Amino acid sequence: MPMPPLAALPIRRLTPRDLTACADLSEDRGWPREEHKWGLLLAAGTGYGIDDPEGGLVTACVVTGYGSRHTPDLCGIGMVLVAERHARRGVGRRLMRHVMAECGTSPLTLYATPNGRPLYEELGFKATGSSEMVLGHFTADGPTSAVATRPATAEDLTTLVRLDGEVFGVDRTHLITRLPAFADLVRVAEDNGRITGYAAAWPNMDTHVVGPLIARDLGTAKALVSSLAAATDRPLRTDVDVRHADLLAWLKERGLASVGFNAVMTHGVPDLPGDWRRRFAPLTVAAG
Template sequence: MSEAIVEPALSLRAAEPGDAAACQRLSKAVSWPHRAEDCALAIRLGRGIVATLDGTIVATAMSWPYGDSHATLGMIIVDPGHQGAGIGKRLMQALFAEVAGRSLLLNATVAGRPLYEKTGFVPCGGVHQHQGVVPAVPAPALNQSERLRAGSPADLALLAGLDTAASGLPRDKVLAALLEYGESVVLEREGVAVGFSILRRFGRGFAIGPVIADDIASARLLTAHWLHSKQGEFVRIDLLAGAGLDGFLVEYGLACVGVVETMVRGDKPVPAGPSKIYAIINQALG
């Protein structure tokens, strides 16, 4: 009599800082660009769940709560060798339990959209991923009433106010980490801050985001500042669909290489304005 084959049991547990390398391995397996450092920051800022088989991490999913009403979901990855076995569905159920009572937002790839639709998500927008090696870009031209200055962690309350007005969400914790981890620039007009942007290392080079501004001209200034400073470097920026910066970025060497669909389960946040989001932090954090 032949022995029965015992399939290994799938286990779910909370993500830990030491899981960053495994998360990066999964990211690479699905052709995402995250470094281990990028995964570590995502774990630090949110609540992650990993699925293991025989002690090996084969899937991840993360959430980032913003206040009591909303959360974003991301880093939802199943190892290609284990896809189709229902692991993604189990992870989503675990995430829903983790963020119960909140409306949920995510950015869906073509491959992930069917799963999200089955769990109650509906389209509500999109994101255009632009990237490339930056050519020669002129310094932004300011008028007499405008000033670009370096930001710092001491600007957190100021920038969080602009960000909340643009996003409708309290994202202070994430912004605090980005201000420490990256560089920021603030646009002032007649002495009043009207926008800001943040640059940090990410993936193959650098990422710009968020870009928060009162109008598209301000958004271009805040973006051009970083492009001018990073000539010859690989830069990525994720624009909100309809933001109006696509042509501007293509002109300066950052082609659109992908489009994802923003989806919501529940209510979208309601921004108060007048500041707006032109580029998001990234596709996971929103």
Template sequence: MGPRMVKEPADRVEGAVRLRPLTSADLPSAQPLTAALRWPHRVEDWAFALALGDGLAAELDGRLVGTIMGWRYGADAAALGFVVVADAAQGRGIGRALTEAMLGILGQRSVTLTATEAGLPLYRSLGFTGTGLVRQHQGGTFSAELIPLPPGQRLRPLGRSDAPVLATLDRRALGLQRDSLIEALLPVSDGVVLDREGEAIGFALIRRFGHGQVIGPVVAPDLAGARALIAHWLGSRSGQFIRIDVPEESGLSPWLQSLGLEEVGTGAVMVRGTPPQGDGTLRGFALVSQAMG
């Protein structure tokens, strides 16, 4: 599935800067923008994100100098990310123009993003408020033993018919309709399901991303279940570079630190509108990515 065509603001001009749809042909030029910030995204990571959402590019004198992407999660919610402006183009209001344009495309949905410290003033001025932190853990030297599960629970491999089950679990945990995202993740991920007497009650995916592999999303009914799911992947990926982005309220950070996955940064979770809410029976313990939530 390719990027949806964006009818506006294809011809919008901000001084000498033109905003237009971001396309797959732009990605080899866009990837260096994140590389300059020491973000690990490969062109393939950019392509995966763009295929599921809308993107805008900012051009200055014919050169790509800024990007943004947005993803619709049903009729009521969305996520926003990949907001990047080249150093040489700073101070022209490009970040604001891109963000305002993407918010216009996403409409009246509640919009969530993970902000860097530099982006906080812009997002606050656009009506976003902070709701928490995301803690990024990563490393290639870690040790994780398998965690015993209560009677009646087990981990099983992801099955071919599990896509709608995982989408339902994800929606119960986060209150987001992300069926298309979950469906797109499965062909590029390995997965394990937390099962209780034949009923799926959680899952964890792992896929290629950046410098190695990333664990996420992780959905579970409690902290013990989340640890068991994550430990499964850590135990089977010994010596490989692993990243995982967890909400601060997950309670996972001290445990991840103790395993050797160091915390290397944080991001501020911000929302414009009413924050989405799950049904309270499940929780999201790790993100797909900081951009896509």
């Protein structure tokens, strides 16, 4: 029996049961499987995909909504993937149009690779910023920071959610409350008993990804990264807003190297909400 045309295959909601199929799709496109990250995204967000009658997924993506539950204040779109055997046949465009319609009037954001950016521009997204991915073994150097850091505790969670909402600009309670289980390390910075920043390091293949990284200032951000690095032997990876040039220079001086750039893009809003000066790195670019 001939396979139905791609345009006739229905788009459906994905669930955590689709995690292996999503990881297979990542691998098909030459990306790491990233099952740990897929697990978070499928639990905290809404996945969309098309089943391949011959097995696996034709395409997939995940939308993470923030703020209001019924009409989100912001939707982050990520992990937009099309199987190699179905590439360049309009499948990604069809999926994106469906997702944008599902999001309704909510503003949208995503991190675009150079390859993906033309499609998103065609769909009306505008580049509003850029992030640089850096990766490598962190080498401590110089005097110990005067900024005090410590492991986060369960009692800190309410404060972290409040601080995160203030800096990110919309409520991310459903994501931040998953951090203790998702991340291997979560640390806070304090000044006279007041939390002035926090950061997490979560496992992704053979690295630890630093994110989110939210801090009052550059010195606080450096102290948080240093404290995370001291607790792991894995290479660190993080995606830093390029406006934080001083942090990027400091990371490169300590062994991390640039491995690429992503355009930060928005739709339906001229810029992202919140305070970028305290938002150094996202939890993951896949969640906006």
